[in-house]
Amino acid sequence: xxxxxxxxxxxxxxxxxxxxxxxxxxxxxxxSVERGGSLALIGPNGAGKSTLIKAILxxxxxxxxxxxxxxxTPSQARGDVAYVPQAEALDHxxxxxxxxxxxxxxxxxxxxxxxxxxxxxxxxxxxLDEVGxxxxxxxxxxxxxxxxxxxxxxxxxxxxEAGLLxxxxxxxxxxxxxxxxxxxxxxxxxxxxxxxxxxTHDLSVAHLACDxxxxxNHHQVxxxxxxxxxxxxxxxxxxxxxxxxxEGGTTxxxx
Amino acid sequence: MWDLLVEPFxxxxxxxxxxxxxxxxxxxxxxxxxxxxxxxxxITEVVQHAVFPGIAVAFVVGQxxxxxxxxxxxxxxxxxxxxxRRRQIDADAxxxxxxxxxxxxxxxxxxxxxxxxxxxxxxxxxxxxSVDQRELIDTAVVAVVCLLVLxxxxxxxxxxxxxxxxxxxxGYPIAALDLVLNLVVMLTIVAAVRALGTVLVVAFVVTPAAxxxxxxxxxxxxxxxxxxxxxLCGWLGLVVSYQGSVHHGWRLASGATVVxxxxxxFVLVAAGRAVVHVVRSRPVAAPSREPRPAAARx
Numbered sequence: 037x038x039x040x041x042x043x044x045x046x047x048x049x050x051x052x053x054x055x056x057x058x059x060x061x062x063x064x065x066x067x068s069v070e071r072g073g074s075l076a077l078i079g080p081n082g083a084g085k086s087t088l089i090k091a092i093l094x095x096x097x098x099x100x101x102x103x104x105x106x107x108x109t110p111s112q113a114r115g116d117v118a119y120v121p122q123a124e125a126l127d128h129x130x131x132x133x134x135x136x137x138x139x140x141x142x143x144x145x146x147x148x149x150x151x152x153x154x155x156x157x158x159x160x161x162x163x164l165d166e167v168g169x170x171x172x173x174x175x176x177x178x179x180x181x182x183x184x185x186x187x188x189x190x191x192x193x194x195x196x197e198a199g200l201l202x203x204x205x206x207x208x209x210x211x212x213x214x215x216x217x218x219x220x221x222x223x224x225x226x227x228x229x230x231x232x233x234x235x236t237h238d239l240s241v242a243h244l245a246c247d248x249x250x251x252x253n254h255h256q257v258x259x260x261x262x263x264x265x266x267x268x269x270x271x272x273x274x275x276x277x278x279x280x281x282x283e284g285g286t287t288x289x290x291x
Numbered sequence: 292m293w294d295l296l297v298e299p300f301x302x303x304x305x306x307x308x309x310x311x312x313x314x315x316x317x318x319x320x321x322x323x324x325x326x327x328x329x330x331x332x333x334i335t336e337v338v339q340h341a342v343f344p345g346i347a348v349a350f351v352v353g354q355x356x357x358x359x360x361x362x363x364x365x366x367x368x369x370x371x372x373x374x375x376r377r378r379q380i381d382a383d384a385x386x387x388x389x390x391x392x393x394x395x396x397x398x399x400x401x402x403x404x405x406x407x408x409x410x411x412x413x414x415x416x417x418x419x420x421s422v423d424q425r426e427l428i429d430t431a432v433v434a435v436v437c438l439l440v441l442x443x444x445x446x447x448x449x450x451x452x453x454x455x456x457x458x459x460x461x462g463y464p465i466a467a468l469d470l471v472l473n474l475v476v477m478l479t480i481v482a483a484v485r486a487l488g489t490v491l492v493v494a495f496v497v498t499p500a501a502x503x504x505x506x507x508x509x510x511x512x513x514x515x516x517x518x519x520x521x522x523l524c525g526w527l528g529l530v531v532s533y534q535g536s537v538h539h540g541w542r543l544a545s546g547a548t549v550v551x552x553x554x555x556x557f558v559l560v561a562a563g564r565a566v567v568h569v570v571r572s573r574p575v576a577a578p579s580r581e582p583r584p585a586a587a588r589x
Contacts, residue, residue: 093460114462121456130328130453131508140450144461149443176508202460 044107046071046200046231047092053100054084054091060099062087067250067259071199074222074232076242076262079252079274085235088252089202092233093119106199113200115144118193120203123185128178134188135173138164141195163195164188166221183214190221201225203234207241219245239266296526299533304420308486311422311430312525312549315483315495318434320517321441322479323500324510325472328452332497333386334371334473338480340390341367343489344397346414351400357429360484364477367393372470417488417546419529426485433482437475448472449510487546495521498553502560524552 047069053060062084069075077085090096092103094110105113118141138160139152146152152160164170167187169180177185186206193201201222207215222232222245236242242249242262249265251257251274258265258274299305326335342360349359367389374385401414441448451458451468459465476496483492503516528549535541535548 090456095456095459111462114460117460119457119460121454125456126454131504131510131513132449132453133509136449137453140446140454140457143446143450146446148447151446196461 043071044104045069046073046106047075047233048104049088049101050103051101052088052091052098052103054087054096055099056087056096061254062091062252063100063255065101065250065252065256065259067248067256069200069231069233069248071231072226072229073248074226074234074246076246076249077233077235077252078237078239078242078249078266079257080276083253083274085252086204088250089119089204089233089235092200092202093117116198117200117202118196118198120186120189120193120201120206122205122208123182123189124209126177126185126189128185130178132177133173134164134169134175134177134180135160137177137188138173138191138195141192144196159197160191160195163191166194166224167191167217181211183210186210187214187217190218194221194225199230201230201232203232205235205237207236207238215241239271242266295534296530299530299537304422305529305533307422307424307427308419308529308545309526310427311419311486312529313522314427314430314434315486316499316521316525317518318430318437318479319483319495320499320503320519320521321438321514322475323496323498323517324503324514325441325448325452326476326496327500327504328449328510329472331472331476332493333383335476335480335493335496337367337371337386337389337393338364338473338477339484339489339493340397341393342477342481342484343414344393344400346484346489347397347400350414351403356485357481360481361477363393364481365474368470368473368477371473372466375469413488414484415488415490416544417484417486417491419486419545419549422486430482430486433478437478440471440475444468444471487550491546491550494550494553498550498557499524502553502557505557505560505564520556521553524556525549528552 045068049065049067052065053063055061065088067075077088079085087096091098092105092110094114103110106116110117135157139156141163142152142156142159146156161170161173164173167190169184169187169191172180172184172188177188180188190203190206193203206218210218219241226232232246234245243266246262248260249262250259251265251270253274258267258270300309326332342364345359345361345363345366346356347359348363349356370389371385374380375382447458447463447468450461451463451465455465458468479496480492483495487495499517499521500513502520503513506516507513528551529545531552532543532545532548535543
């Protein structure tokens with residue numbers, strides 16, 4: 037992690053409340069993520085994890101508190117924030133190839149009207165190489181497996197060269213190879229000072245990929261170093277009866 | 292055979308009709324691919340019905356039909372843009388409401404006029420054979436403007452169609468991009484409505500792109516195939532309607548015949564693709580284990 041009093045945190049959440057209409061779906065979220073740090077957003081389905089990610093992107097209105105992204109407001113920071121959706125959320129039949137998807141991460145740098153040049157294509161291929169899929173650059177996006185599509189979307193975020201990476205359930209339904217690949221790429225990005233925020237149900241992956249966790253269930257249950265935040269009593273407070281305490285202190289989340 | 296295909300275009304009005312259909316084929320083929328990528332076929336239907344009252348009112352007050360179509364089409368696009376941003380309003384319900392309202396208003400205007408019968412037929416089904424030089428220039432200008440806009444915004448429109456949340460997260464003004472594409476669709480409909488009529492015009496936008504999507508898997512080639520298919524069907528449609536009407540007394544409406552060619556072409560391509568799929572998915576016969584007879588040596 038980069039700790040410097042001269043460098044602002046990548047993300048500051050100050051008593052944040054977010055709402056789609058009038059009633060907040062998420063309240064009282066406070067904490068920060070340093071540059072190069074990583075935060076796991078953990079909570080049951082519908083707890084507000086995706087809402088918080090969209091609020092950080094400036095896509096969901098904040099009705100209370102404050103969000104600071106890379107030292108500025110979410111809407112002003114958009115160009116420097118990369119968003120990785122779940123691959124399953126995208127149309128597999130869409131007629132676009134893998135390289136084109138990764139190049140989408142360069143569009144803000146390319147600017148309106150202009151087309152990608154050789155340098156942008158080289159950057160996209162390099163990003164694809166990082167996730168081990170450079171050899172699939174000219175295949176149609178839809179013919180890849182779910183895990184490979186997820187890696188392509190991460191490559192798109194890498195190509196964007198953003199300061200903050202937001203991932204929505206990136207490890208959902210992916211194979212072990214993809215999990216290892218995603219973890220290695222995220223580690224590499226963090227070493228370069230990129231902050232990572234991801235929503236996940238997988239506590240073991242959260243332990244591997246993140247140094248902090250935020251437990252949510254419409255409000256903040258805990259926010260802090262991952263070992264402290266993911267204690268049995270806090271998981272119980274977040275998941276209720278879905279959190280099962282096993283012998284030896286391990287907590288199992290029944291989804 | 293060649294004479295059969297070329298002979299109809301010995302007259303000026305048939306040549307102008309062909310040029311108009313080729314121009315509309317280029318425009319409709321390209322615009323149709325974006326419509327398909329965004330799954331906007333229903334919006335095309337809305338605009339198609341929305342231009343009808345504008346044309347009717349313009350006819351009654353003696354103003355330019357093009358201006359009337361543009362005004363009512365733009366109003367529908369604006370209402371769509373405003374309504375679809377509101378989470379409480381169901382997008383499909385809004386489009387159905389707009390179709391019914393605009394078309395009903397057009398029918399009311401037409402029904403209050405006198406001697407509208409033939410004009411109403413022209414509005415509904417078009418008059419491709421009476422296209423004049425001025426209308427050709429109008430269509431060419433609209434086509435150039437629309438294609439330039441689409442070329443300039445191509446990568447942004449594709450990103451918006453593929454990953455709308457990703458596009459918004461990257462800071463693109465989604466509402467503005469949607470409005471631009473809807474306006475391009477509206478201009479395409481307005482340009483084509485005089486030739487093909489409000490009922491048939493949607494076929495020239497949707498069918499070529501839908502056919503191309505069955506044949507190719509990349510956006511650029513899809514546009515090329517859609518344009519070629521629209522132009523080919525425009526030519527064939529004119530030939531069939533001319534030969535049928537002049538030499539066989541079948542009285543085939545040109546616009547409708549062109550649309551029928553598009554539909555037949557789409558059905559043939561879809562059937563061909565289904566056959567190819569069946570043939571390819573057949574299990575390959577296992578190789579015989581019996582030894583092959585030795586080849587006879589000279």
